[in-house]
Amino acid sequence: MATSTDSFYLGFDFSTQQLKVVAVDGNLSVVHQDSVQFDSELPEFGTQGGVHIHADSLTVTSPVLMWVKALDLILGKMKNAGFDFSRVKALSGSGQQHGSVYWRKGTNQVLRDLHPGKSLHELLKGGFAVSDSPVWMDSSTTEQCQYLETAVGGAQRVADITGSRAYERFTGNQIAKIYKAQPEKYEDTERISLVSSFAASLFLGSYAAIDYSDGSGMNLMDIFSKQWADSCLEATAPHLEERLGALVHSSAVLGLLSPYHVTRYGFPEDCKVVAFTGDNPGSLAGMRLQEGDIAVSLGTSDTVFLWIKEPRPTVEGHIFCNPVDRPSYMALICYKNGSLTRERIRNKCAGGSWEVFSSVLRTTPIGNDGNIGIYFDAMEITPSAVGVHRFDKDNTKVAGFSAQGEIRALVEGQFLAKRVHAEKLGYKIIPGTRVLATGGASSNKDILQVLSDVFDAPVYTIDVANSACLGCGYRALQGLVAESGVSFAETVRKAPEPQLAVTPTPGADKVFAPLLRRYAELEERVLQESKQ
């Protein structure tokens, strides 16, 4: 009889800058990891940070065929590394949230007939009505957002239904823009997927359903009834429901893996595909977030998210359905100026070296002598403002800081913002609060130290930097047992616990208490000035 260590479960993550995979065995130990960086390993698509920023600086897209080719590449890498696909019992995955894929009419049949002798990239070359998929960094749909809010009865009403007021990057508003600007492409579209359900379709060999959790990031789904919201569909585009398909819960088994992958890579015929979800919901699963914890993801975007039981949508932040516990929800705040802004300041002030950047954080004073910086290189999501704004200890605007002061101002400012916004949504830091950090920058202990000092709470990390992949490996296993009533918590009981990374520096709370108040006031000032 097969032992649990004989079985593997795969979790994929189609994020902004790369495609990653983690394989876990039945004891939830990581047995394989791989990745494909879009910019460096697929240079023919000419992306920077995985995306194309258009001339208006608001439109941001990624070539859909780049994601397809990345899947060919990563599966090829695993095969070359001798990964034993025959032991995979189930797979799942995640995608950057909100991005949309437009399958051309007739492509479902192409997916059903995939020839294992050819790459997916070759087979699906003609499969998309829109070749450049809008992604979460796009902020070009203000007009569509205003239309949706007016049609449905205001920003709060849209939030009451969908969990968020109308946001530019949310999929419905992106679909509305495509319908208006390129009606012939909308007409030629048979199915619209999220990045997550698009990726699931490549494994399933037919269009995969959108799950409740990632579906919550579209401004189209009623997060309480978990159905498409008619008023939002009607305000977005005609005949939309048939293009979106039915929704499923996030641990649903979608079906068997396509025979294409069985023949080409040697997966077993009974390997199951479990619904894919958003990368932040995937991270919630991978970090084994518990009620009371606060998660901070430091990827391309920065996000803060919480597990909640009683959702109260407001016009700030988002409420998504919880990916691992059907009656629960998650609250999320997203920042566009995350890792890419840290990289810009690293290049400008630390000669491009994370080591130098880190040593500055170790040697500069906590609280930065009262200097505060707000760095919105691109139009920020929370709050909706742009530009770099620096203030001295008397709240006077200044033109610049020293290179060292700039690095500390950036990192402190980013974390002050997160705590201010989380508290505004009602989150309280109490004794026992754990901050769980993930994403690329969570490998940097000096950045985590600032996080711990600003939040006045211990910061924990997990071994695998990509918690979304890991979480989807766990969710693949969970999908197999969910129908027999086994909870996610029970499924991951044996998985390693997050490890303590740093604790607050004594006295930091006293330094940051007045800075938190000042940050909130200064951010409001920046927001008011940007509206003038």
Ligand SMILES: Nc1ncnc2c1ncn2[C@@H]1O[C@H](COP(=O)(O)OP(=O)(O)O)[C@@H](O)[C@H]1O
């Ligand atoms: N040592 C480090 N210190 C700070 N940031 C880092 C470090 N190593 C990597 N990063 C950041 O991690 C980012 C990628 O994070 P990741 O979570 O993998 O992104 P995504 O999943 O959005 O593609 C890079 O853009 C880089 O800025």
Ligand SMILES: O=C(CO)[C@@H](O)[C@H](O)COP(=O)(O)O
């Ligand atoms: O827009 C959001 C969440 O609402 C982003 O967090 C995207 O989901 C992109 O994620 P990363 O690639 O930065 O992890």
